[in-house]
Amino acid sequence: MASYTKEEQALIWLCGCTELEPRERVLLLRAAGSPVALFERFEFFSEKVLGSRAACDLAERRRSLDALLAEAEEKGYFALTVLSEGYPEALKASFPPLVLFGAGKRELLREELFCIVGSRVTPPWAVKLGTDIAARLSERFAVVTGLAEGGDLSAVRGALPRGKIVSVLPCGLDECYPAAHASVKEEIIRSGLLLSEYPFREKTRKYSFHARNRILAGLCKGVLVLSAGEKSGALITANTALEYGRDVFAVPYNPGIAQGIGCNELLKRGAYVCTGAQDIFDCYGIVPQEEKTVPLAPEEERLYGILREEGELHTAVLAERAGLPVYETAAVLSALELKGLVVKAGGNRYSCVK
Amino acid sequence: MIAKIICYALSGLDGIPVEVETDINRGVPSYDMVGLPDTAVKESKERVRSALKNSGLLFPMNRITINFAPADLKKEGASFDLAIAVSLLKASEQLIGADVADTVFLGELALNGDLRPISGLLPILISAKGHGFTRFIIPAANAKEARFLGGAEIYPAENLLGVVKHLVGLEPIEPLETAEFTAEKWQCSSADLKYVKGQPMARRAIEIAVAGGHNLLMVGPPGTGKTMLARCIPTIMPDLSFQEALEITKIHSVAGILGEEGIVTERPFRTPHHTATTVSMCGGGNRVVHPGEISLAHGGVLFLDELPEYKRSTLEALRQPLEDGKISVSRAGGTFTYPSRFMLCASMNPCPCGNYGSANLVCTCTPAEIRRYRRKISGPLLDRIDLQVEVDNISYDELTSGEKQEGSKEVKERVNMARKIQRNRFSEYKLNTNAEMGEREIEEFCNLDAESEKILRSAFERMKLSARARARIIKVSRTIADLDGCENIRPKHVFEAVSYRLEDKF
Numbered sequence: 001m002a003s004y005t006k007e008e009q010a011l012i013w014l015c016g017c018t019e020l021e022p023r024e025r026v027l028l029l030r031a032a033g034s035p036v037a038l039f040e041r042f043e044f045f046s047e048k049v050l051g052s053r054a055a056c057d058l059a060e061r062r063r064s065l066d067a068l069l070a071e072a073e074e075k076g077y078f079a080l081t082v083l084s085e086g087y088p089e090a091l092k093a094s095f096p097p098l099v100l101f102g103a104g105k106r107e108l109l110r111e112e113l114f115c116i117v118g119s120r121v122t123p124p125w126a127v128k129l130g131t132d133i134a135a136r137l138s139e140r141f142a143v144v145t146g147l148a149e150g151g152d153l154s155a156v157r158g159a160l161p162r163g164k165i166v167s168v169l170p171c172g173l174d175e176c177y178p179a180a181h182a183s184v185k186e187e188i189i190r191s192g193l194l195l196s197e198y199p200f201r202e203k204t205r206k207y208s209f210h211a212r213n214r215i216l217a218g219l220c221k222g223v224l225v226l227s228a229g230e231k232s233g234a235l236i237t238a239n240t241a242l243e244y245g246r247d248v249f250a251v252p253y254n255p256g257i258a259q260g261i262g263c264n265e266l267l268k269r270g271a272y273v274c275t276g277a278q279d280i281f282d283c284y285g286i287v288p289q290e291e292k293t294v295p296l297a298p299e300e301e302r303l304y305g306i307l308r309e310e311g312e313l314h315t316a317v318l319a320e321r322a323g324l325p326v327y328e329t330a331a332v333l334s335a336l337e338l339k340g341l342v343v344k345a346g347g348n349r350y351s352c353v354k
Numbered sequence: 355m356i357a358k359i360i361c362y363a364l365s366g367l368d369g370i371p372v373e374v375e376t377d378i379n380r381g382v383p384s385y386d387m388v389g390l391p392d393t394a395v396k397e398s399k400e401r402v403r404s405a406l407k408n409s410g411l412l413f414p415m416n417r418i419t420i421n422f423a424p425a426d427l428k429k430e431g432a433s434f435d436l437a438i439a440v441s442l443l444k445a446s447e448q449l450i451g452a453d454v455a456d457t458v459f460l461g462e463l464a465l466n467g468d469l470r471p472i473s474g475l476l477p478i479l480i481s482a483k484g485h486g487f488t489r490f491i492i493p494a495a496n497a498k499e500a501r502f503l504g505g506a507e508i509y510p511a512e513n514l515l516g517v518v519k520h521l522v523g524l525e526p527i528e529p530l531e532t533a534e535f536t537a538e539k540w541q542c543s544s545a546d547l548k549y550v551k552g553q554p555m556a557r558r559a560i561e562i563a564v565a566g567g568h569n570l571l572m573v574g575p576p577g578t579g580k581t582m583l584a585r586c587i588p589t590i591m592p593d594l595s596f597q598e599a600l601e602i603t604k605i606h607s608v609a610g611i612l613g614e615e616g617i618v619t620e621r622p623f624r625t626p627h628h629t630a631t632t633v634s635m636c637g638g639g640n641r642v643v644h645p646g647e648i649s650l651a652h653g654g655v656l657f658l659d660e661l662p663e664y665k666r667s668t669l670e671a672l673r674q675p676l677e678d679g680k681i682s683v684s685r686a687g688g689t690f691t692y693p694s695r696f697m698l699c700a701s702m703n704p705c706p707c708g709n710y711g712s713a714n715l716v717c718t719c720t721p722a723e724i725r726r727y728r729r730k731i732s733g734p735l736l737d738r739i740d741l742q743v744e745v746d747n748i749s750y751d752e753l754t755s756g757e758k759q760e761g762s763k764e765v766k767e768r769v770n771m772a773r774k775i776q777r778n779r780f781s782e783y784k785l786n787t788n789a790e791m792g793e794r795e796i797e798e799f800c801n802l803d804a805e806s807e808k809i810l811r812s813a814f815e816r817m818k819l820s821a822r823a824r825a826r827i828i829k830v831s832r833t834i835a836d837l838d839g840c841e842n843i844r845p846k847h848v849f850e851a852v853s854y855r856l857e858d859k860f
Contacts, residue, residue, distance in 0.1 A: 349746075
């Protein structure tokens, strides 16, 4: 059984077994002076600070703590308190979560962390870009992100093969939000790291996304925003990151694309322009491994060239420009897609991604 | 005197001979029916009585007993009327000299003695011919349906008196001339691919689907011509052979939806509304089991517009008939098997608002809504759909060259070529099309060269395909190669097949 000090145990109890607001927890701790003191005389401080009597006595508190630790042991979860060794220093600068519950490879927290976020509605080319960037970044960084569809998931998919993924949940570790990504969550636990500051079975609440975003921003060296509308969680993460003094990167968009307004706004305010992993590597003076170039057949080369000029084209239009039958164009395009150079953009349109 | 007349009852698509025996005794006048007749049959008492009277024939005022044999089979419907009337006439010695021994009498009587058409005539005739009967008297209104039978004397009668005059030799009715079946060329169908503007991808997908017998899913925003494309599918399917036409006609005859021609000359195109129940889709009924939409679509196309709107249970019920090409419906009255080898063509919007993936319109759905919408279609059902194609709303001003639109005729020629290749390939197997291939046949007929194998593997990794999806891609590649006239599957065929797969985790 993982051993925790008394102080740690008191904190774990405070965060894992009570349903207090974070602010209340801090007030209580301040009043008590130390977690252990609070744990032992919880009724007293609760009465004094919050003006309500706690319903449980010491023995009950011990029981619930033991139950929690046993459950964590059984499920393979661990807890990292602010007092523990290995608690990410970067987080302590701001409003740190008192306890982080985690599942998976905790040693990832010792690596350099880089955060990639994007809104749930991210255009297909940006999803592909996010996956590519995450894949290349995972050579040097562990990628931090959430678990939502769109931008977050693209980063997860890119970084998972190397196992360099840290995903922070806005709910307890037992829950999965969105529920459709349960299998992704399992994969992350298997090869990466899953973090949450909430009791295991806590459901998501409106504010928990906001609170989660401060952890994303706090953990990492820099944040890349793949896509963000005018109001977007990704923007909150970026703004928090700026507050904490982290580097902010954004993918530039054409004007008029709703999912790119936030990104362009960030760029106007001085965020780094990012069109590929190289931009991030350059910023930190990292010389990455040479990227392999894919050999193209002459026909592929030709169509790719035409598509690059426009960025995005309908298959039929492309076929017409290339003077090929539509079905042959479709075949070449799916060859290019398999080589990772173009993606389907919906409605039989294809976009270039490199 | 006892009279025995043969007529037929229907059980599913098979006719079962029923003997109508009439005995007339002296005694208090009465009129009894025995031998498990249902209400409609019992009601024939009154129709027959009036029909006899109004035809100037005598209704015997004696003790009449009518028996239907075999007694354990439930007799339903009004098609026994003529047989009952003739049998009464024979028993009351009004048909002296008439030979009714090996004749099958079919038809419903009106009160004035006219003969009304019955449903399910063709299946009855086919079964009866198989049982060795070659002489039939049928309602004249059913004549068109019967004229394709051949090898039998079929006398179409207008009314009861006509039947009597024919039987006693006063005014013999001319037997029907056997008509030659020609798959008439779509003269009544207004659909033709040449009227479909643009949509080159979807047109190609339809061609492949028909050539290889694959099922097809069209995904696209509302108003992009999905339904119109689907209506063109029957126009590029190979012409009906006589055997196929007879089989389809049997089903349509039983369902009572046979058109003017009396035989189905066009491949059926059925579009059940999405409120359809499982029973209306698969067939069923209280005691008589009626064929459902999937059987009515046998040999043709079942088009399910707005696929996610159908009840999940209804869609799931399609899975087994899609595999087996037939459906067995079990009811208290028995188990009936109807053929149901149809091509499934479905269409759906990409998301609830319909604009997902559109170039110029904004989709207002949340990812969760889209997921919920798409999840209504189960994986196993999707697994049986080999081709998925996007139908888009591109404005064709963007296509400058005045591309000429091929008509259905040209496409049909290519389809016929591809089908011929498949027939030769599967001559020793019980298969018709590429879509029906199993693992063994794929192994045998779909050799992939090293490069194609490599493509498939990378498609697998990139698109996270399932093992079933792999088999489907190979089958579609085979069909594309057939259309191309290639003996071996080449990489470009595989690439094209891959392009007809939308996200597998749909």
